[in-house]
Amino acid sequence: MTDTKARLHRDLRHARESLLWKLDGLGEYDLRRPMTPTGTNLLGLVKHVSGIEAGYLGEVFDRPVSEPPPWFADDPDEPNVDMWARPHESSAFIIAFYRRVWAHADTTIEALDLDAPGTVPWWPAEHAEVTLHQMIVLMIGETNRHGGHADVVRELIDGTAGLRPDFGGLPERGEAWWAAYRARLEHAARQAAGS
Template sequence: MTPTGTNLLGLVKHIAGIESGYLGEVFGRPLSEPPAWFDDDMDEPNVDRWARVEETSVAIIDFYRRVWAHADATIEAVDLDATGRVPWWPAEHADVTLHQMIVLMIGETNRHVGHADIVRELIDGVAGLRPDFSSLPEGDQAWWANYRDRLEQTARQAATP
């Protein structure tokens, strides 16, 4: 995980939670069985960004699958121009369309998949599109260490007035 706690399972849990809100609750279609961490009484910081002891990876992934189905049902049932309201946003920005929320979720998902890619690289050192195809230069561990050092030195030199 990163110094701020970003981790793979937490990213899945977070994106599932925001998708259930933006493509469900906002359009009057809340989940019929929201997870316990949706409770406003939950007193854990960033509870949607990490798995508690009692939450299994299987349960979190299953929750995301249910959210996908629920979001798909919202997209099928609601016109793109239909309006909803994001109750946790400031009032002047709270009225939105389904189209806007779909675009927002594309951006959110894309951003968090990028985070997941970085965390995965920190875990196993794998980078690039696939093991059999990479847009990255070929290099062994020593080559990459030298490359990273050179980048850091260049950045430090550029920061020096």
């Protein structure tokens, strides 16, 4: 494995772990409940990322996962079927499915060179030809993007914030400091708006 490939693979692994960490310690309701007007929820984010990783680091390289995301087959006409979990779809099942997709994607990454060609059948033909390098970078971006959504959703649920358990990425302050900080930001926003 090249240094570049190893670094990209490590970054993808960190993004995956960070996303899953946002689910730790929560019950089924908090994992599933919609926290934004468009329904963003933690388990739906994991479900979505597992499906796109199965596509971009599997199907695109003619290496489909042995168990495709079942929710697309169950109800292909359901809007956003990959963005929320139905009552019968347990969190344990969705998380385990995501981990199986990781293992499959990791095998693809290890087996192919960064310049290995692939085709994204759902993209326009003029953009459909890609390389493994491009798809790993895309998945790092997608996983981190949805990890960022998960950061906000988790903070709204119970105040847990930070990148991962061993590195929060936020200043270590008490609740009083954060309340005063937020009040200062609110005041600045009102001043800027002229109110």
